[in-house]
Amino acid sequence: MSGLRTFVRHNGLSLGFGGLFLLSLAGQALSGMADFNDRQLAHGVDPVGLGSYLTSSSFAVDVAENWQSEYLQFFLYVFATVWLVQRGSPESKPLSRIGTESDEDQLLGRHVQPGSPKWAKAGGWRTAVFARSLALVMGGIFLLSWLAQSVAGVAAYNAEQLSDFGDPVSWPEYLVSSDFWNRTLQNWQSEFLAIGSMAVLSVYLRQRGSPESKPVGAPHGVTDESG
Known part of the structure; x- marks a missing residue:
């Protein structure tokens, strides 16, 4: 037990x-x-x-359109924070660490530790892939979810068209339709707003005990420090 x-x-x-x-x-x-x-x-x-x-396209498109936007958020956040910073935010690196950082910072090459992952120790293409694996997987799930949304979306859209005695559309036609992009962009804009809000609000606001927040007494200008 x-x-x-x-x-x-x-x-x-x-x-x-x-x-x-x-x-x-x-x-x-x-x-x-x-x-x-x-x-x-x-x-x-x-x-x-x-x-x-x-098992209907209506349920599938509703689920997929939310999944793709969430994984887009994570992919962009993981990738963008390599190069973009927000002074004072615990969600950001300090200015001195912009970029992919040194092998010493990333515990690579001669700086690997006994408990380091095998692919981090391997060198070559395996270490190169592992060093980008989080963004690659998040981006891959986003693309697959977006594809699923488009396939389920065209089926759901055509079902509505037929029920209203309208003409169905092909998948390429649906990809440039207002229905597809309305479903897509209404999710994207909320994700971008949430990411930006978290990065900025965490500069000035605190949550005691949360790793997503700076220590309660930390100055607003302190960057890359979690509580």
């Missing part, structure tokens, strides 16, 4: 947010199905069950 408690304590952040994710996804599925069926009835079409809704 102590082993389970230790595991939960050591992984509380991922377990907590994983649970919140599953609960919110279930809530989205139920509320989304209710909204979808309301629209079905308004068009004189029979409502669908939960299983049918979960």
Whole structure:
């Protein structure tokens, strides 16, 4: 039992947010199905069950459009903070460390430690890939989610078009449509606002005990210091 408690304590952040994710996804599925069926009835079409809704393009596009924007946020933040700084923000590096930093700073080459990851010690292409693996994976998930959004989106859009006696469109036509870019940009703008707000507000505001905040008594101008 102590082993389970230790595991939960050591992984509380991922377990907590994983649970919140599953609960919110279930809530989205139920509320989304209710909204979808309301629209079905308004068009004189029979409502669908939960299983049918979960495999529908309507549910898939709603999920994918949120996932792609979230992973875009993380990808851009991971990549942009290599080169861009915000003086006084714990979310930023100080001016002296702009760029990819030295091998000594990054514990590479002769500076590796006994516990360093194997690919950090390997050198060559493996270290080069590992050194960029976080941004590569975040960017890859973003692109896959965006692709999924476009595929599910064209199916959902064409279903609405047919129910309204309109003409369906092809996938390339949908990619340049206002529906696709409205879905995309309404998520992107909120993510960009959230990133910028966090970077600036954390200069002047504090949350005691949070690694996303500076120590409560730290001067506003102190950069790259977490509490």
